[in-house]
Amino acid sequence: xAVDTATRPAPPGPAPRARAQRGETARRQRSLVLGPxxxxxxxxxxxxxxxxxxxxxxxxxxxxxxxxxxxxxxALPLSWIPETGFTLEQYRAMFAEGxxxxxxxxxxxxxxxxxxxxxxxxxxxxxAFSRTAFRGRRTLFVLTIAAIMVPPQLMIxxxxxxxxxxxxxxxxxxxILPQLVMPVIVFILKRFFDNIPRELEEAARMDGxxxxxxxxxxxxxxxxxILAATSIFVFITAWNNYLWPFVxxxxxxxxxxxxxxxxxxxxxxxxxxxxxxxSVIAAAPMVIVFMLFQRQIVxxxxxxxxxxx
Amino acid sequence: xxxxxVTRGQDTAPRSRGEQVASAPLLQRLAGSPWSxxxxxxxxxxxxxxxxxxxxxxxxxxxxxxxxxxxxxVGLANYAEALGDPMMWNALGNTAFFTVIxxxxxxxxxxxxxxxxxxxxxxxxLWRLSFFLPFLLPVATVALVWKFLYNQDxxxxxxxxxxxGGEGVGWLSDTGVAMWSIALTTVWWTVGFNxxxxxxxxxSIPDHLYEAAAIDGAGAWARLRSITLPQLxxxxxxxxxxxxxxxxxxxxxIYLMTMGGPQDSTRSLLLYVYDVGFTGYRFxxxxxxxxxxxxxxxxxxxxxxxxxxxxxx
Numbered sequence: 001x002a003v004d005t006a007t008r009p010a011p012p013g014p015a016p017r018a019r020a021q022r023g024e025t026a027r028r029q030r031s032l033v034l035g036p037x038x039x040x041x042x043x044x045x046x047x048x049x050x051x052x053x054x055x056x057x058x059x060x061x062x063x064x065x066x067x068x069x070x071x072x073x074x075a076l077p078l079s080w081i082p083e084t085g086f087t088l089e090q091y092r093a094m095f096a097e098g099x100x101x102x103x104x105x106x107x108x109x110x111x112x113x114x115x116x117x118x119x120x121x122x123x124x125x126x127x128a129f130s131r132t133a134f135r136g137r138r139t140l141f142v143l144t145i146a147a148i149m150v151p152p153q154l155m156i157x158x159x160x161x162x163x164x165x166x167x168x169x170x171x172x173x174x175x176i177l178p179q180l181v182m183p184v185i186v187f188i189l190k191r192f193f194d195n196i197p198r199e200l201e202e203a204a205r206m207d208g209x210x211x212x213x214x215x216x217x218x219x220x221x222x223x224x225x226i227l228a229a230t231s232i233f234v235f236i237t238a239w240n241n242y243l244w245p246f247v248x249x250x251x252x253x254x255x256x257x258x259x260x261x262x263x264x265x266x267x268x269x270x271x272x273x274x275x276x277x278x279s280v281i282a283a284a285p286m287v288i289v290f291m292l293f294q295r296q297i298v299x300x301x302x303x304x305x306x307x308x309x
Numbered sequence: 310x311x312x313x314x315v316t317r318g319q320d321t322a323p324r325s326r327g328e329q330v331a332s333a334p335l336l337q338r339l340a341g342s343p344w345s346x347x348x349x350x351x352x353x354x355x356x357x358x359x360x361x362x363x364x365x366x367x368x369x370x371x372x373x374x375x376x377x378x379x380x381x382x383v384g385l386a387n388y389a390e391a392l393g394d395p396m397m398w399n400a401l402g403n404t405a406f407f408t409v410i411x412x413x414x415x416x417x418x419x420x421x422x423x424x425x426x427x428x429x430x431x432x433x434x435l436w437r438l439s440f441f442l443p444f445l446l447p448v449a450t451v452a453l454v455w456k457f458l459y460n461q462d463x464x465x466x467x468x469x470x471x472x473x474g475g476e477g478v479g480w481l482s483d484t485g486v487a488m489w490s491i492a493l494t495t496v497w498w499t500v501g502f503n504x505x506x507x508x509x510x511x512x513s514i515p516d517h518l519y520e521a522a523a524i525d526g527a528g529a530w531a532r533l534r535s536i537t538l539p540q541l542x543x544x545x546x547x548x549x550x551x552x553x554x555x556x557x558x559x560x561x562x563i564y565l566m567t568m569g570g571p572q573d574s575t576r577s578l579l580l581y582v583y584d585v586g587f588t589g590y591r592f593x594x595x596x597x598x599x600x601x602x603x604x605x606x607x608x609x610x611x612x613x614x615x616x617x618x619x620x621x622x
Contacts, residue, residue: 041430150603153558154365158362159357161368242448259449279449289445302506
């Protein structure tokens, strides 16, 4: 999924000239908040180190605790490195139960399905809004955008009722279907499609290509960076989604990872080291996704954030 | 519907010309028409957004229960009950309080982080990772880890306070503190999103503005005040709008960390909606509270967008 973000048509951003000049003025521009001389830089660095330490500490502490025995996890005074050394005991016990693997599989199936189907549903709609003309286009687009305001949490009661009526409670479909309504993705894709030069489309049209053909062979290939960015955004959202899967799934065998972990914890009583191990396992896939797609994720946040404008 | 209409405005998308000849068979015309592109989205939009929204609106006028019993039309009784319901007002107050104490730091800390990271100090990659990574964690993980940190007896935070001779705090058990603890967790968890929005905005401020300022001999503080902050105004509006909406919707972390306790001090409005619907089995009443909440969200959104538009004009 290597994506070249530099050579594709991009949403409005810095002009090429400004980008070229960046090197020369980089140093000047970078001293945005820091005055001249070494003292402000040292203070700035100290502030960054302090903040980064605070932000990393809970994660490091959780990871360290997950490698302790239960006694060491709550032994006072607390210590980062337990006297008896680190152990993989918690992980071994967790995987021996088997549920975690199952939940991870469910999460993966659901997140992949939501991501793929959201793109399949949203991209053609964005194309229609961006590059075709029909009566009611503006009204329909405004209605689509207005849906961004509706908190999905508000619909859990009628949605649950709907799923019960359709006999879909405790199925993958019940988790997946309502998550496919992502007006913000339609909005972002439309904005990107708006910036694709007309000439490319015209040339294809001369060769007799239909709208669908143009979408598939011209527009989508040119939109790979934005498709990657939005896909990652949808995937993360779907993977981390808590409330709806929690409501509509009651069968432990069908739970997603974030739902299963706190839900089944009670059966162990209070076991802190085990909880931290489960937390690490629930978080690990997202950390890996971040390491692999850092650039696309940063880009997706920048564009999805603008989606609210 | 196949006739190309000319639309005005910035996003004019002209002509689906040629192929839609009047004599073509209906099916073929439909296959190439814009509606065929919209169909899948309109289906899911209609089925899983519009329908539940309308259905919920209808339910709010009935006394439907979770098991499907009841369902009689009761008019505005649910709304009248909600307006006189002290639990509803308590939840609304908690939600407003949380929104204020979370939104302010979530905007200001994100801005401070972005400004510092953009200052060209070494270690960009590490800062971005540290501040943004928590945002990617599932709420279940965030809640478990912070419950552990907040633990009164062997939580890291109270241990730290104790090390300096301080008295331990009941982070999640003290009614005056619990909502602040939830807010602190939320800031830690989500500030990275706003931070990245600010960072992207900082990177797109044209360099020539700073060059001009440098020629005029403007210092760091003057540049920040007269160039950077004004240039970030649009982003600040976006961040504030998104953040307010997100904070009003708070549910997951509260549900997982305190279940609304102690003594309802962290029961947010959505938590109340959930409780009434799924624990109290009163779908109709729960829907009415939902709609009161939606009305508040819509009014706030419109006011914000109006203000933003006026400031930009």
